[in-house]
Amino acid sequence: SVWPEPAEPGDFCADLRRFGYPDAPADVLLAAFRLRFRPWAQGPLSREDAALAADLAARFPVDAVPAQA
Numbered sequence: 001s002v003w004p005e006p007a008e009p010g011d012f013c014a015d016l017r018r019f020g021y022p023d024a025p026a027d028v029l030l031a032a033f034r035l036r037f038r039p040w041a042q043g044p045l046s047r048e049d050a051a052l053a054a055d056l057a058a059r060f061p062v063d064a065v066p067a068q069a
Helices: 012-019 026-037 047-059
Strands: none
Touching (some): 012 026
């Protein structure tokens, strides 16, 4: 099981993409992230959301696979 640890907040959307989330609108990424890691959280993106996403991206980066035809 993968759980985030506190870290310095970064660029939330970029960090989630680096962790493996798809390119999607920020509100969609926030909703998906919170469903998995912070289901009790409400409201706009917080420093805690960004900090947890930064930790996940740093510890579990996904190698981007180039699109193939």
